[in-house]
Amino acid sequence: MSELNALFRKRIGMSEHEAITFDKLDTLLEKAALRIPFENLRVIEGKTKAITKENVVDKILLHQEGGLCYELNSLLYFFLIENGFDAVLTRGVVYKPAEQQYLAIGETHLTILLVHAGQTYLVDTGFGGNLPMKPVPLNGEVVSSSNGEFRIRKENSEYGDHVFEMKLKHKDTDWRIGYAFYENKPIADLSACDEIQTIIVSHEESPFNKTPLLTQLTANGSVTLTNTSFTQWVDGVVTKESIDSARFKELAKQYFNWRDWDSYA
Structure with a gap:
């Protein structure tokens, strides 16, 4: 293999x-x-x-x-x-x-x-x-x-x-x-x-070169993280939280296992 x-x-x-x-x-x-x-x-x-x-x-x-x-x-x-x-x-x-x-x-x-x-x-x-x-x-x-x-x-x-x-x-x-x-x-x-x-x-019209975006499906919905918000769907119920850079790092580590944070210090 x-x-x-x-x-x-x-x-x-x-x-x-x-x-x-x-x-x-x-x-x-x-x-x-x-x-x-x-x-x-x-x-x-x-x-x-x-x-x-x-x-x-x-x-x-x-x-x-x-x-x-x-x-x-x-x-x-x-x-x-x-x-x-x-x-x-x-x-x-x-x-x-x-x-x-x-x-x-x-x-x-x-x-x-x-x-x-x-x-x-x-x-x-x-x-x-x-x-x-x-x-x-x-x-x-x-x-x-x-x-x-x-x-x-x-x-x-x-x-x-x-x-x-x-x-x-x-x-x-x-x-x-x-x-x-x-x-x-x-x-x-x-x-x-x-x-x-x-x-x-x-490209200036690219949707992915301006702000960070992380999204992933979960067992009962999805999670989406940007530099300004964190959105969760759980069994059809949506919650959205406004965040700052410190919270962004915390959520990215918690939900997406991200470890490289030099550029977001």
Whole structure:
């Protein structure tokens, strides 16, 4: 077993001796969602590195950090490939419901498409608090997990030929678009991830290069931390606390196991 395979299993709490079959992916995705946060602190700190297999292993598995989509899903992709799955990485364009339009910065979401028994599924562990925690088939079938309902709808546009949609538990009363993507445009290599990271780090319209953000699903909801607020969802009940820099450090250590605080002193 490779270092990545063993360390990933250890990080999410799966046995080294457990075979990862398609039927086990629900469990794997849920464990990953509950153990690995979506966060942008290295972007804010100016400490990003090239997206390579070695670097994402070092960051997320050895240093126990979280990451953004291009880190979290590239790591999961490597793990899936090592466990015999037929998977590719592909890019998507995130939709902003408040503006009713797609992000102007383009294809900056990285996700995974996996083929099993002749059916293609979307697998995503890098979409913040919007994770399906189950493979979502591209045939339109609705899947449900503890986080809500999810589906893929075929729709041709300038942004893709499919859209990933969600109806989050306790939050959405109707379907909303998460992102658009093409079914048959896999990335050729990880240089695409570096391109995504460059846009996220430097573009003026990037949503992740201005203030710190950490979010993670929990067994009964989610937690989200910024430099000014801490929001908890517990069984559908939301509480929001205004915070200062000292409280930010305290909460980040408590909920996200963060240890590098030099730039927030």
